[in-house]
Amino acid sequence: MIRLYSALAVGLIAALLGGLGYMVFVGQGQTVLAQCRGTSISGGGGSIGGPFELVDHTGRTVTEADFEAKPTLVYFGYTFCPDVCPLDTARNAQAVDLLAEQGYDVTPVFVSVDHQRDTQDALAEYVRFMHPEMVGLTGTEAQIRAAAQAYRVYFALQETDDDFYLIDHSTFSYFLLPGHGFVDVIRRDQSPEQVADVLSCFMDNA
Template sequence: MRSQALAAGLLCLLGALGPARGEPPPRRSAAALMDVLMWNREPVGGPFALSDQAGRPRTEADFRGRLLLVYFGYTACPDVCPTDLMEIGRALTLLGPDADAVQPVFITLDPEHDTAGLLAEYLPNFHPRLVGLTGSEAAVRRAADAYKVYYESSPRPGGGRAVEHSAFTYLMDRSGAYLGFFPPGTAAERMVTILRPHLTARPAAE
């Protein structure tokens, strides 16, 4: 992993400000989260409780037994998200039958707008097996924090919200443990090269 790839995945760097007395500490800046990922300073991934595009409750335990490609974004993202989702979909197509062992997951960072119905319309444009997850603002924030995702949203002048966010595709093993990430713009062919050894590796005994 190269530092420039990490830097490319962070769309905004914010300085950390000290909290006032009695207030919770501010959220970590994009630079601080980049440092965590670069040096593996903390665990990445963990429990979440969200719902999918069919309205069904989902937790991380539902995806055990498959490799996971986890991507955080939002449906109104103008360029980065659709580009990366397209490459994830292409990677699954290139894998052929082996793609059955890989589950792509899209977690929205704009749950107020990205309802289950909207995810159900949006995600098949990239791959029919993409699972979209949404939930309350608090539940989405917990999932994003677990994966060390930076994001901040703000209203657009013409309506809706813009979300500044890091754009990594996280690779998790069959037990939900973190294996690494693909930086934004990673080509499908590169993903397949990294995925294939994990597909042939024997799962650890439980």
């Protein structure tokens, strides 16, 4: 198993997210959803999310406005990731399918942090394999960094002399609701069933 976080990454994420995953966060003006939350976010939920402009796997330029109409589960990773990203993305896809069986419609989104290798074609192949409704997003390095900063996502290229480089990155998924924006993060230790339960709670109480 490759090392996913450097010491710097761990420190940065801990500082940014303030013990994410072990306390209950009550959002400003969103106490009706507090019963569904299992996380605490430094600075509040309003500090996560914001404007971005990226390109989807079909070549279409999209912004945050294109995902405001439906519940959306967002994950930042890269297609060359050998272990963590495929597992997390497959978990999200399974959760979306479980929710579909219950009548919920959630869009899974995969945002690449690898602007060099994750071309439109590479993303298209990846998301088609993961889930038929999954949207893949990429862009220039500046566009990707702007989106990552909006969601407080850490990522950093590991130094290497060849094209087989790896990227350290945070592994949270982000759930967005129409009319609310970002409402909670999903940790990678949560099962598809647990993710589906959390997301359905939010959708039932929104």
